[in-house]
Every structure is written in structure tokens, then in C-alpha cells.
Amino acid sequence: MISRDQVVRRSTDQMFSDISQDTPEVVVLNTKNNQYFGLEDVAGRVWQLLAQPLKVSDLVLKIVSEYEVDSPQCEVDILDFLAQLESNGLLIIVPN
Amino acid sequence: MPQGNLTFKVSEIDTGIYPGLSLMECSSADSNLKPGQVLCLGTIVPAPEDSPFHCWVDSQGTVTLSFFKQGEKFVLVSNNLDYFVLDPSSPAIAVIASSTTPSVTLDHLLSDQILPLVLSGLGNLILHASCVTSKDLGTIAFVGKSGAGKSTLASYFCKKGFRPVADDALQICLSDADGKPNVKPLKRVSFRLWGDSYQAIYGANTADLDCKTKYDVRVANSNDEIPKILRLDRLYLLDSSGNDTRSKLISLLESSFVLDVRDSSTVQRNFLQVTKLAQDAAVERLCYVRDFSELDDVYSKILSGLEEKR
Numbered sequence: 001m002i003s004r005d006q007v008v009r010r011s012t013d014q015m016f017s018d019i020s021q022d023t024p025e026v027v028v029l030n031t032k033n034n035q036y037f038g039l040e041d042v043a044g045r046v047w048q049l050l051a052q053p054l055k056v057s058d059l060v061l062k063i064v065s066e067y068e069v070d071s072p073q074c075e076v077d078i079l080d081f082l083a084q085l086e087s088n089g090l091l092i093i094v095p096n
Numbered sequence: 097m098p099q100g101n102l103t104f105k106v107s108e109i110d111t112g113i114y115p116g117l118s119l120m121e122c123s124s125a126d127s128n129l130k131p132g133q134v135l136c137l138g139t140i141v142p143a144p145e146d147s148p149f150h151c152w153v154d155s156q157g158t159v160t161l162s163f164f165k166q167g168e169k170f171v172l173v174s175n176n177l178d179y180f181v182l183d184p185s186s187p188a189i190a191v192i193a194s195s196t197t198p199s200v201t202l203d204h205l206l207s208d209q210i211l212p213l214v215l216s217g218l219g220n221l222i223l224h225a226s227c228v229t230s231k232d233l234g235t236i237a238f239v240g241k242s243g244a245g246k247s248t249l250a251s252y253f254c255k256k257g258f259r260p261v262a263d264d265a266l267q268i269c270l271s272d273a274d275g276k277p278n279v280k281p282l283k284r285v286s287f288r289l290w291g292d293s294y295q296a297i298y299g300a301n302t303a304d305l306d307c308k309t310k311y312d313v314r315v316a317n318s319n320d321e322i323p324k325i326l327r328l329d330r331l332y333l334l335d336s337s338g339n340d341t342r343s344k345l346i347s348l349l350e351s352s353f354v355l356d357v358r359d360s361s362t363v364q365r366n367f368l369q370v371t372k373l374a375q376d377a378a379v380e381r382l383c384y385v386r387d388f389s390e391l392d393d394v395y396s397k398i399l400s401g402l403e404e405k406r
Contacts, residue, residue, distance in 0.1 A: 015364055015367060015368075017345065017367070017371040017374075019341045019342060019345060019371075019374070019375070021341065025340065025341055025342045026342070027342055027345045027346060027349075027371075029363065029364070029367045031360045031363065031364055032360070034357055034358070034360070034363045036346050036349055036350075038342035038343060038345075038346055039342075040340065040342055
């Protein structure tokens, strides 16, 4: 379970291609099981922002400022998305 | 691994289809073989107990090729129980053909599936694609699974005056001074068509063709007709995924030949190559549902797109 106070970063077992044109668009390869993932729009933007280790609450603030979205809902959605990335081996929670 | 009633048969394999790869037939291991040469012999009987680590499945859900690993060796098994053994420590490919496989089918398995996998294993980018070219309109490729309609479309374009470049497997060369991808035409191309496709394209005199049998349409290219390398102008994807860049890239990744899908460095190399291709090439999705009455429409649309570009 990921919480808003944790710091997360991309896993090292991945490589990706940023194919963004008008909107963020990324295809990620999990190099451990060779599965491909397509991330679009907000998901693609979250992936771009994760270029550096980032506190989840800061990530939410950034997304709320870029997209006109409701902050509590945005946090729920981002936590859900980060959990999906983690379960697919694409995201690491940085230990304190 | 499936067990077949294996009888070794020397097939009449066409030589020199792929530039840079030569086929030869031998009765025993020959230490003078150079890398890239192919040796056909029938001395290895695969063990039946393994399960495949990967399979190719056609658009109908039928497994067309099963991938096994025995030690360092790859054993590829066709749905007709022909065995192809690739040993990374040797430049040879062992072929153990089922007694019921016609030579022409074995020839196709080697030229359209096994050799492209070998070429891919040597670091080349190979796509499941059929390709045609025209001096005036350029070179286009149809990318998709077996049964998606690649060969039908390519044959139809050839009937209309295009020249064949490749069927089923297309070798892509990424690096070019102007950053555009090129393709390597095969010296000889023959399209494999199901009976109904054959009938739709080549007319009414073929009424006795079986819809469930594949027929061979050979189209010879004399050396002066087609250059050794061609600029690839456009790729058409024949699957039904989305039209966004991300889905197109994933379709191209899923349409590339990879010998060992479990090997990270191979998959990563392929990922980088396909990403580069997707960046450099014009990739479009083509709505073609293998309805022969639409062939002329599809042809006209593609043609007007190509003419517009020129």
C-alpha cells in the first residue's frame, strides 16, 4: 500500500520510450518479464515526472496544478495508478 | 514437446533467398560452415517432455510455431511437426521435417519464419510484414499476424503492377543518412495465399481450390528490377488496436521477430529498434477485415494517399 508521504521512483527493471507529441504518451517495457505498457495523458505525465524520486503528495500537487482536477480525487487516482505501476514491477518505494 | 512420427527428408530448399545468408544441404556436420550458413540434417530427435516457452498464434487462435529450449539450443516446432534446431554455438540449423510436409511448405517455413528468426538473433530488425514497391509510388509494407491479410493485400498490389519485396518477413535497416528506414528486398518472393484469397485475386479459373489450403504464388524479381535496398515509405498495421502512437508502437513490437522472448538484452535491443522505426517511419492503421470485395477500395485509398504524398 502506497501512502501520500512516501517517496517513489521508477524501477530499474524497465526501459521506456517517450513518444509524446501533443499529450504525454509513453510505452514502458518491463525488462524482467518483457511486458509492454502504454501510458497516456495523465498516466504518461506521472511517468515523466517520476524521472526523479518524488514524494507522492508533491506528485499530486504537480498534477493538480497542471490539470484542472479535484485534489482529493486526484490523490485517490494517483495512488491507485502508482499501486498498479508497483504491482507490475515498474515502481519502487524509496525507503526512508 | 509434441511427439511426431519423424522421418528425415532432404527438402529442395531455395538457395540464397536472403542477402548475406546462404543455404546449403549437407549429409553430416561440416566444420567449414561459416556463420549465417544453414545446414540441413536430421540427426537430432528432440525430447518430448518439455513445454514451449513461447508460441506464435495466428489470427484464428491456432498455434503456428512453438518455441522450446533444450540447454543452449532452440527447438522450433511447426504445427505440422517439423523440427528446426538452432544451436548458438554452431552456424547450422538442423531440420527434421515431417514426412507429410511438402517441400514447398518447408521452404516457406525456413525462408519466412526460421531464417528471419536467425537474422533477428543476429541483431537485425525483422517484422511480420509483406512488402511491395513501385518506382513511381514508393515502397509500402503490410504488418500483421498470420491470417490478417498481409499476403492477400500484397498480391493484389502486385497484380496491379507493384513489385514484390517480401512476404511474411521483412528485414528493416534503420540507419540511413536522412534518418529514414530502408528495407532489404528478397531475391525471390512467393506469396502464400489461402484458396479463397487466391480465387478472389486470380479469378474464376481456380474454382477447385480448397479454402483451407495455402497456395503458392511465385513472383520472380530479376536483379535489375529492384535495387538492393529500398526506402520504406509507409507501414500499414492490419490489427484493430487504437490509432494513437502508443498503440501503434505496441503493435509493431508485437509484430517483430524475437527468437528468445525471455532474454532481456534481446528484448531491449528489439524495443530500441522498433521505437526508432516508429519514430522514423510513417505508420498507419489499415481497416481491412479480409473482405475480398473491399480490396479495390483499400487499393484506391492507399494509392491516393501515396500520390498525395508525392
